[in-house]
Amino acid sequence: MEGRKRVKREAHPFGKSWYIGSYSNIPVKVHWSFGLLLLFIVYTILTNEMKMWQAIAYTMLVFAVFACVIMHEYGHALTGQKFGVKTVDIIITPIGGLARMNRIPDHPAQEFLITLAGPMVNLIIAIVIGFLFYIVTGKFSLDMTTYNLNHPTEFIRLLVPINLTLFLFNLIPAFPMDGGRILRSLLAVKFGKVRATRIATQIGKLLAIGFIIFGIFDQQIILALIGLFIFMMANQEYDQTKLLSIIGHTTVSELMQTSFTRLHLGDTYQSLIEKYQNGERNFLVFDSIGNLSGTVPELFIKDFIDQEKDPTLTVNQQMSSKTRIIDPAMLLKDAIDTMRDDGLAILAIGDENNIIGVLDRNTIEKYLRSKAG
Numbered sequence: 001m002e003g004r005k006r007v008k009r010e011a012h013p014f015g016k017s018w019y020i021g022s023y024s025n026i027p028v029k030v031h032w033s034f035g036l037l038l039l040f041i042v043y044t045i046l047t048n049e050m051k052m053w054q055a056i057a058y059t060m061l062v063f064a065v066f067a068c069v070i071m072h073e074y075g076h077a078l079t080g081q082k083f084g085v086k087t088v089d090i091i092i093t094p095i096g097g098l099a100r101m102n103r104i105p106d107h108p109a110q111e112f113l114i115t116l117a118g119p120m121v122n123l124i125i126a127i128v129i130g131f132l133f134y135i136v137t138g139k140f141s142l143d144m145t146t147y148n149l150n151h152p153t154e155f156i157r158l159l160v161p162i163n164l165t166l167f168l169f170n171l172i173p174a175f176p177m178d179g180g181r182i183l184r185s186l187l188a189v190k191f192g193k194v195r196a197t198r199i200a201t202q203i204g205k206l207l208a209i210g211f212i213i214f215g216i217f218d219q220q221i222i223l224a225l226i227g228l229f230i231f232m233m234a235n236q237e238y239d240q241t242k243l244l245s246i247i248g249h250t251t252v253s254e255l256m257q258t259s260f261t262r263l264h265l266g267d268t269y270q271s272l273i274e275k276y277q278n279g280e281r282n283f284l285v286f287d288s289i290g291n292l293s294g295t296v297p298e299l300f301i302k303d304f305i306d307q308e309k310d311p312t313l314t315v316n317q318q319m320s321s322k323t324r325i326i327d328p329a330m331l332l333k334d335a336i337d338t339m340r341d342d343g344l345a346i347l348a349i350g351d352e353n354n355i356i357g358v359l360d361r362n363t364i365e366k367y368l369r370s371k372a373g
């Protein structure tokens with residue numbers, strides 16, 4: 001139940017999804033488009049004129065495959081946990097699962113293992129079920145073309161070739177699919193993460209186009225959709241990797257503003273608004289002897305303007321008492337983490353006796369936007 005409470009109200013990067021349960025503090029959510037798969041199941045059942053229990057077996061098979069997909073994602077997520085990479089959630093879509101991790105692992109070897117763990121889960125499922133099936137029935141076949149849902153054992157047997165297919169398909173080096181990630185982690189040893197991602201992205205896009213063309217001609221709509229998804233995600237992940245590399249190499253001193261307004265506790269909001277209109281967005285507040293004693297984030301100022309509050313209101317009546325002084329040599333990446341963890345919109349730079357500059361959220365956003373283009 002704990003997991004349910006912790007799921008934050010956050011933006012849905014892929015659209016709405018529903019929580020269905022969690023294991024090891026990692027929630028599983030079903031994406032709205034999964035509903036399309038249910039329609040597809042109904043469509044298949046009706047057009048193939050299945051008997052009632054064949055329809056049930058078919059539906060159960062689809063759900064069993066998705067259970068395997070969820071286990072595949074947990075393979076990634078639980079291996080990630082070992083290396084301190086947190087999985088925010090696992091999202092299930094009709095074209096597969098997605099373990100959304102809070103960061104890309106630092107070391108290529110970690111990415112290699114985290115990624116390999118997913119397909120390995122499918123291989124293990126295939127071997128275990130195949131082995132047990134052979135022991136119990138004394139026969140075995142990997143045939144997927146002539147299956148017979150009339151027989152209950154077929155349901156179990158089919159899970160073997162399906163999991164083998166999932167294992168092999170995921171190893172196709174189409175970044176950001178698992179095989180592409182494995183390729184990226186191997187390339188990163190020689191070329192560094194950014195160039196490795198660039199190469200893997202280009203190979204991934206080429207393969208994605210292949211998936212789309214083959215999918216359309218062979219009427220494999222799911223394959224075409226996977227191709228489309230890979231194509232869209234590849235660039236996005238490259239941009240993200242590039243930005244992560246930039247913030248991991250830039251120091252705060254390169255971005256800080258050395259000319260900034262020092263507000264005093266008794267300053268009025270009216271005087272503050274003038275500074276705001278001149279371009280500064282977030283402010284530091286000092287007491288009468290020059291000690292840092294708070295901040296006024298843009299949020300407060302907008303709020304003040306929106307609610308048309310009394311302009312004689314002073315800064316100390318409405319400010320945040322949270323502050324943080326950081327070293328100019330701090331990496332931008334760590335500064336961003338500090339801001340997020342402490343809920344700050346502006347950081348003071350220097351030391352307690354001598355604050356030499358500021359860095360705020362807006363400056364960082366502007367900088368990253370200029371680098372992303």
Ligand code: ZN
Binds near residue numbers: 072073118119178
């Ligand atoms: Zn995977």
